[in-house]
Structure formats: structure tokens, C-alpha cells
Amino acid sequence: MLNLSSDYVEGAHPLILDALIRTNMEQLPGYEMDSYCASAAQKIRMACECPDADVFFLVGGTQTNETIIATMLRPYEGVLCAQTGHIAVHESGAVEYTGHKALTLEGKDGKISAEQIRDYVSSFYADSNHEHMVFPGMVYISHPTEYGTLYSLNELTNISEVCHAYHLPLFLDGARLGYGLMSRNTDVTLGDIARLCDVFYIGGTKVGALCGEAVVFQPGRAPAHFITMVKQHGAMLAKGRLLGIQFDTLFTNHLYEEISKHAIEMAESMKSILHKHKIPFFLETETNQQFVTLKNTELTYLSQHLIYSTWEPVDAEHTAIRLCTSWATDSAKLEELDSILANMP
Amino acid sequence: MLNLSSDYVEGAHPLILDALIRTNMEQLPGYEMDSYCASAAQKIRMACECPDADVFFLVGGTQTNETIIATMLRPYEGVLCAQTGHIAVHESGAVEYTGHKALTLEGKDGKISAEQIRDYVSSFYADSNHEHMVFPGMVYISHPTEYGTLYSLNELTNISEVCHAYHLPLFLDGARLGYGLMSRNTDVTLGDIARLCDVFYIGGTKVGALCGEAVVFQPGRAPAHFITMVKQHGAMLAKGRLLGIQFDTLFTNHLYEEISKHAIEMAESMKSILHKHKIPFFLETETNQQFVTLKNTELTYLSQHLIYSTWEPVDAEHTAIRLCTSWATDSAKLEELDSILANMP
Amino acid sequence: MLNLSSDYVEGAHPLILDALIRTNMEQLPGYEMDSYCASAAQKIRMACECPDADVFFLVGGTQTNETIIATMLRPYEGVLCAQTGHIAVHESGAVEYTGHKALTLEGKDGKISAEQIRDYVSSFYADSNHEHMVFPGMVYISHPTEYGTLYSLNELTNISEVCHAYHLPLFLDGARLGYGLMSRNTDVTLGDIARLCDVFYIGGTKVGALCGEAVVFQPGRAPAHFITMVKQHGAMLAKGRLLGIQFDTLFTNHLYEEISKHAIEMAESMKSILHKHKIPFFLETETNQQFVTLKNTELTYLSQHLIYSTWEPVDAEHTAIRLCTSWATDSAKLEELDSILANMP
């Protein structure tokens, strides 16, 4: 059955598997002290145009989010984020488990604005009771967001400025970063992100790797003894090579860009098919996630032919679903979608 | 340079890589809901002779230890363990980070005894101040231990009995379990472990996998909503297939046993070579880790030809080092060791 | 200067000080094992019409809230509350510090409804991703609320029923409980609260004591080894007598009721004075806290004669303030208020 439910339903890009096989018998030190981690980190620094960045490799998204947040905040601080932010909704309270509050702002299609941050922080300090409250200590945004939307360079610059004005580190969750960077109309580059954020990560799991997220700190922004805290959070791989080799491959010959670009092209084709069949969009995006609204009766048919993600109920008779593309989506799959929709009663 | 420092210096057993390649394009659900996780879990249940066990797959050892301990303890409880236990020494305080104290017993070569547990617990309850103290809430042992030593079936049975008498779950860290099971003189089987422990894990990372630990709970012993807490600890893989496929391979055609048995055979050969060269043992074990004592002057030579693990200073002039074998150790490597030692001044 | 800013600006009711003096030289065991704690607990059980309740004494409100919540929740659970709830806003993230998320509902004048709870919980379980989310694990309400409002018996009964239907413990923060019980039109008794809630506390600090909150658990609802966890949270007094003697006094000859009734009478008089001077109410309540809206220009005058609590900005030119009565408020103080308002330009 066709599966467009997510961008992590297949394994890894073949070049990654090739690299794992090629390097398999090399004897390498553990705990990310190997040469592939070093090489990958260096390639990422170059791609970020930030030669002094600190780069670390973690295994998955929730883990990366909670480790970064817990290690950058002081105990009296919480993290500002959209109320739809992944950390606020779909991480089983991992941030709270580390002792910190997610301070939520009402987002718009997954995004928050510089103005909202400014208002929150200035109201906070104006409140005479603020010493009895949780201090805003950093800002979390995702790009693309959980809704597949993107910040413009202008929006991102404004957020960065307000963050720095208030000494709030800006943290960008890039679990699907590639799809944002390769989106057709974006004006945001990897260099921009590295320049504007104190810390962000380049998602591997959802962009062609088996697992892995590459965390990039601006020079001097990595918490002291970050490695020890990564270990403490259970986030360090003994065979760190698994992460190093994957990211070294992704950042060789622009593979990360190619994978992402391919998924965007497939997403644009998928959008055309959806339009052709007059499927109403719940949210049409410029990245690899598309959200459409279907009648529940239509879903009875669809679910026999297509695996999708149920997003949220729209009303008693309609439901929003998500369809994704990835490096592994090809024309054959989209033709199958076309045919399934053509036959929808 | 020859590297015998650990059992995780190479990649994965070739059959695991084959399986990853073979299944790469299959579209599978995430978060360990895929058919390979199901199949691996079922094979493990059979290997454990425990058809109703609950099996979960986590990524690494520290993560597995802290997740199991944190989810099985109540807040007023700590975990009893040897003072040399991995959780007490080499996990950056991951257990304490979850709010729990490691209650250490003085071990002997990494092991603790049923009697020590009984004494600790009965003294605890006899102490009129015990309500102001940390309650012993579970027992952690490793098998093989951090020193490569093994419990006998009799010792393990006694520990299990005292644990059950005091309603303390018994948790066995099997990061290197295969080497224990395939050790030449052990009388402990996987079925024994599954029967005697409330929870244990079958280590993958150090026994031929790229990553992964398979957690086995006796029927009814898994904490409610364990999956949600695995997510909360940042320990759930989106592409859970990576764990399922590896363990499915390891438990097909006895690969896990074969890998372990090979490492034991190589360890026995390595021991012969060490004896031949009259290298004094710091601790001679029946598993894949061997500990020898060398003069610091000898290490100056050795470190130019061999990568080993520095274990601990013995005195001002001697140091204990660790040498390990694994699935990837072959005769050629041992011959190289032989030759290096032969030339040691 | 007249101070109506809160109900904790004076010391203790004189009968409490008398009791402290009278018992001062008695030699008593520590840690709440003394006869006064036992006597106070027994009197509270009787007043609650719950002879088998478990009663504990803690020192302050935030401490009591976080200790109860942290010890009743499992790690995967959060606490449902109004977004204006004290635990969600004014406790410096104490609940999150213990690892749990406050799951906020949009309240109305500080209150939430049975229907909101039902909707939240049923939506939660209907969400196919709920295993990646924080489970609703208990419900927190305050009575009176932070806005001085009260639940009716019907509302409280409905909330209790929905909580029990979903196996969610209901926790009532009674930091100002006396003022709720003695409010003129309430139909809620202490017995009702003890019957409908799994756990609640009878506030001492804000109702005539120097410090102290009496926690009442329905029979069988207190977490095992609660005392040890109270100690762990730093919430146990060595000289527990300080709490026992105070609550024993408060629950002798209906002192707790008398104190509360007096404050309500004073609040009703204060309301008359405010109405007489045509001060618009931001929120007029039936308890000891009243909220009025003043022009910022008026506050310039007022702040020279009266200490009040700034509540929140209403618009650019108006601010809501809070005025409170207590056991120590007398006619003279209210006459002073009358005179201050009479002279307000």
C-alpha cells in the first residue's frame, strides 16, 4: 500500500548505506571521537559559513531538543515557543521532565513573531510579581515548522534581533531543515541560520539518514561540558561513527541539498495532483509536508489504498490529513496517488 | 595500528548491514511499530523462553539504564548497585539526573551478593530514621560486569530470591550479555536470566550491532505507558526499523550466539598469548574483556603499536589496561598482538 | 499607611500566639510526631466528616502544591488546571521543576468546568498520537480561586464526577479555604470538599496562622511513603509542633470559621464603601478579595495613602487592583479606607 504518511518511512539514502559498508571494518574510537565525526563537523562548519562553530551529533529530535534546552537554560528559566511547537505538544513532556516550562505563544500556522516575543518579555519584566514567575530564558522555533511553513529572512532576522536585545538564545529546530533550505521561494540560507541563531540543528532522520541530528552552536555558545551532559541525557552513541559517517556523506557533494531538493520537487508534483483532483487544502506549504481536508467518508475509501497521517479533525464530517514526500518518493508513487484519487468515489 | 581497546571499534556484523540494505526501500511505520520490531521481539521472547515478555528497543546503554531505573522506581526510592557499577561511575550521573540515588554496595570484581543486599535492606528497615532516608527500590547488576566477571546460576538465583523477598525488582544490565552467555564455564542461560530478573537487556551495540539494546520485562513488570516515558527520555527512534532489523537479524539463526562465541574463542586465544609473554593479569576473566598489568615504561612502547583502554593506576609504576575481543577480532589481529608483545623491550 | 494588599500582612491570630507560649516548654518529638499534630489532625478529620482521612502539615502553599502534584502523578502525567491557576503562573515553575507539565485550560474568572475537563481528556485519548503527549493525570482547582471566585456545590460535584470517571485525582488548593466556606451564599461545606476531592488543603498562612497548610487525603489516596517525599521536597519541619499547635488552635472552638467569617463581614463592608464611592469593580466577589479598576492618575494619589496589590493593567489608562480583608481587618481600617476614597481627587 502506498505510504505518504511521513518522511521517515523508508531507510536511508543509498549513499549512506554505501558509506556504512565501506567503512565497516575500520577501527575507530567511540563516543564521536572518530575521524568521520570530525570530518562531518568540518564540512558542516563550511556549509554554515561558520568556521568556528561547535558541532555535535545526537541521535533523534526529541532528545536533541530536550538536551539543548536543558543545558542552555538556568533553573529559573523556561523556553518560549509556539503553542503548536513540537516540544510543547508531541514530546511527552520531555522538556518539563528536565525541570523547565514551555512558555507558549499563540502561533500562526506554526510560526511566532518577533513582536510576540518582545511583548511577552517586556510584559514579564513589567510585572511586579515576575520574581515569582518563570523567566523567559530562550526562544525555540522550528523551520520548517510542524505545519511545513517557513520563516522569511526578514522574520528570522527580526526574531534574532529581539532575542539578542533581551539576551535570549535563539534555538532553531531543523528536524526538516533541508526541505526549508531547498524550498523554491525561500530567501533563507544555511549561512543565515548559522548567523542568526545561537544554536540549531540539521535534521538527519527525516532527510535521508537512518538517525541523527547535527547540532551547531555559534562560537562560544555551547554550554561548558556539553558532551558530559549529552551523556547524562542518554544521548551519546558508543559507536558515534554511525552518526559521523552519515553526516559526512550527507555533506559530501551536496547530498543533503539534493535529497531535500528532490523531495521539494516531488511535493510540488504532489500538490498539482491534489489540485487536479480538487482536494481542498487545509494548509498548502512550500515544503515537503502538505495538509488537505477530506470528508470522513472519503477517508474510508482512501485508507484502503493510502497510508497518510491523520492531522486533526476539522469538523464533525471532515478531517485534515498530512501527506509527505522524501528522498524516496518517486514518480511511480505519485502516479499511484493520482490513480487512487481518480478512483475516489 | 592494532586496536583492542573495546568491543565497539568496528561497525556492524555484515549480516546486519545486509539486512539494512535488503529492507531499505520497504515503507514501514515509525516509532518501533514496524514488522521487524515485532518479529525481533517475538524471536527474543522465544530465545528467552518467556512467550509473554514485553520487549522494547532502545538505542544505547546509559539511556536504557536511566530509563528503566527512572520508570520503575517511585520518587522515594533509589537503586542498589555495586560501587563499580556503570550507573554509579561512568554515566555522568544520568540516574541522579532523573532524581534517584544510586545506593552503592562494595562490590568484589564488579559483583555484589545476595547477602549484601539482604543486609542492606534489613539494616535499612531496622533503622528508626529510615523514613528520612532513600528507600532501596530495585537492584541493578551487570552480567558480565564492568570487570568482565560473571554471576553463577547459584549466585543469581540467590540474588533473585532476596530481591523478591523484599519486593525489589531485579534489573540486569546485559550490555555485553552475549559474552556472558557464551562464556565456556557459565551455567547461566538466557532463559535463566529471563526467569530470575524482572527486567534485563540484551546488548546490541557491543555485540555486533551499530546501536541498540533490547529490553525484556517479565510479563506484567513493564511500567504502564513505558513507551511514553521512553519518548520523554529522548530514547525513541523515529526510524525504529533500525533497531528492529538489527535485532531481528541477531536473533535469526543464532547470530547473537555465534558472534559472542567467536569473541570468547578469540579472548581465550588472547589470554594464551598474554600468558605466553608472561604479562601479569590484573583480572583474568571468562568473557571478552581481559585486564593486565603493565609497567608504565612498557606502556610507552605498547602505545606506539596497540590501542588499549587504560583501566586504572595500580601503583606509581604500573597501570592496569583492558584488552577486548569482538565479532571482528580475527587470528591476524591476535598474531599482531603476539608479535608486538614479542618485541616489547 | 493603611495596608489592604493581602491577607498575610499581619502576624497570627492572638489565640495562636497564646498557644505557642503556653506549650513552649513542653518537650515534644520532632517531625510532626508530636501530640499537637495528632490532635490537630483528629480535629480536622472530624471537621471534614471524614474520620479516616490522612492529614499532613506542610509549611506553605507553593510547597504544598508541588509536593502533592509531584507525588500523585506518574512521570508521564501532567496536571490539568486553569491557565490562571497559581501553579501555572505564580510559583516560579515549581511544578515543572518536579518534572511535570501544567496542562492549562482557559478559565473563566479563575474557574474551570467539568465539561472542559471532559473535552480535554476525551480529545486526548481520541488523538492517535497521544502516546507522544503528556497524559492528563490529575486536576487542580483552587477554591476560592486566585480571583476570589467560588465553585458551587453543583459545579464541584460535576468536576468530581468527571474526574472519577476518568480516574483523575481531584486536588483542591484551599490556601484561602476558610473565606470560601464562610462566604455568605456558598452551598459548599468542608464535608463536601472532603467528600468530593481526593486531596485538598486547608490554608493556614492566609487564614490567621504564621505559616502552615493542612493537607487532607481521602482514605487510601495518600501516596505511599508520603512523609519521606515531604522530607525529600524540603517540606518537613523539625519542630513540627509549630504546625500542630497552630492547626490545633484553629480547629478548636471553630476559630478557623470565626476568623474567616470576620474577614467576609469586613469584605462586605469594604464592598459597600467601594460602591459608595462609585469605584468600578473589575471583579466583585463573595470572598475576602475584591478587585476594582482605577485610573492610573487616581492610583498616584491612592498609593500615597493605601498599600494595595496591583493586579493587572486594564488599558493604557486604567489598572485593576486587589484589596483584601483578614482576621486583622477592623472597622477602624475600613473607616480609614472610606476617608481616603472620600478625599480622592
Add this chain to the structure above:
Amino acid sequence: MLNLSSDYVEGAHPLILDALIRTNMEQLPGYEMDSYCASAAQKIRMACECPDADVFFLVGGTQTNETIIATMLRPYEGVLCAQTGHIAVHESGAVEYTGHKALTLEGKDGKISAEQIRDYVSSFYADSNHEHMVFPGMVYISHPTEYGTLYSLNELTNISEVCHAYHLPLFLDGARLGYGLMSRNTDVTLGDIARLCDVFYIGGTKVGALCGEAVVFQPGRAPAHFITMVKQHGAMLAKGRLLGIQFDTLFTNHLYEEISKHAIEMAESMKSILHKHKIPFFLETETNQQFVTLKNTELTYLSQHLIYSTWEPVDAEHTAIRLCTSWATDSAKLEELDSILANMP
């Protein structure tokens, strides 16, 4: 029945009760913003010869220990202490509950040495695996210790020097500080402690107050937003006056010294009585706690006439017990002890 079990079996020194009565009707701001807290803090600064110290008032010992430790440590750090330290044994794991490990050193009569600290820290950094371990982040000592023993000025100076050499804050638990300062042969003054420690506290609960511990930070050593974290730990009193008034009284006219000196005199008399009756000492100290060894058969008699603290079993037939004096111990009580011992079979 005579009770010498502890120094917190009576209420408060009468002058403290007088002050509470005298100030009862004053209207004061809450949360330690009142004039008595300010005055007490100033008097403490003067007594400490440290005019720029930061002084805060907390409620009890365990709370104070865990709040200071949790707010001064970074997440990757633990606290070095004697294995008999109160935080390591009798606080229900409160330090671990905040996420930090107590790194224990083998003490001698409750004390640790500068040399032990130096050895621990230098071994730690020499260990090539130390990034996988808990970093020593501060040092906790108690003075008097849990065994009633005292550091000499020389010992304390050495500890302070090694702490500063390694950038480890030195924290002194002074729950019974007065008895240390007034001990007959001590050469350590309050000024010395304030000079040598980064933070310490002056115990109130066990030295004549109803409750309360005064925390003193060297200038610049208090964590940013300490007040917010005190609130977060549930350690802030709404009626902070209760602490301010008590400490203001204790530090007026040398009351704190007088109380302590009286207890020391009573302890010396008690020691004479114990010697006279040839009761063997388990540990004879220069402070208000004395430890003697009795036959279990003697305890059967004794426990009918005297309330004492059971300390620890010495052997199958003997038990060590603790006897304490305080501000409330008088000659009549000691005569009663004399008579009880005279009649011991």
C-alpha cells in the same frame, strides 16, 4: 519523662516569642521584603564581618541544603561530602531529587580533609574517562558535623584553599553553628567562616528558633535570581516576617551566642555526669551532642526514664545513643539525668 534526644524538643527562646507578640499587629509586606528581614540581614552581615554579604532566610535544614546545592551546581556537577554527611544520608535523597549526585568521601568522625578533596579532584581530572563521570562541583561540610565534631581554623583554611584552587564553592552547613562557635576550645569565629566559605548558613531551628536558617553568601557568590529559585523549591514563606523577626532577635544583644554558650555549659556538665557514672563514650565532643555506648540491657531500663536518640548499633550487645543539650536544658534536667544513671542496675 526527661528528654535529651535532641536540641529541638522545646519551642523557641522566650525572647523570640516576645518579639513575635510585640510585632504581631504590624502590617508588613510578605516574601521576606519586610523591615525585620532587612534588619536581621544587616545584623548578620555585621556579625560576619562581611558588610556586603547576601543574606536570605529559609525555613529548614534539608530545604536549605538542597536549594543551595541545586542552584550553585551546573547539571554536570555533583557535591563532594563526607559519606556521613546529612545530605548523603538523612535527607531522603533531596539532593538527588534535584538531579545531582552526592560524591562521598570517607569521613573521620563526620569530617573530611583538604587532602581528600585534593586527591579526589586531581584523580578525577587525571582519569581519561572523566567526561563520562560526574564533575566535582562544590564541597559540602557541616560544622559542627553530624557527630558533633569541629574543624579547626587550620583545617578549615586548608579546605578553603584547595576549594578555591579548584574553583569549587565551599558550602558549610551550620544547622548547629552556634554550638560550634561557642565551643570552649574552638579557634574558629563567625568571621572566619564567612571569609573562608562561599556560602554557609546559621541554623535557627536547632539553636532556639521555631524554624529558620539564615543563608550567607560571600559578595558576588549568590546565584542570579536566587529568590525565584527559593520560590521554585517551595522554600519561600509568605509571612517572611516569621523568619526576619526570629533572626533579628537572635542577633540582637548576642542572643545567638548566649543560647549556644548555655547549651555548651550544660553539655560540659552532662559530660561530667556521664563520666562520673562511668558511661563509656562512643564519641566525646566539644559541642552540644554527646554520644555514649550502653548495653542493650541498660537501655531497657534507661528508655523507661529518658528519651534519647538511638545512634547506631555498636555490636550485638551494645548501642550508641546521642544526648543533646540546648537553650532549654537546665540544672534540674541534668540532676534528673544524674539520678536516673545512679539508679541504673
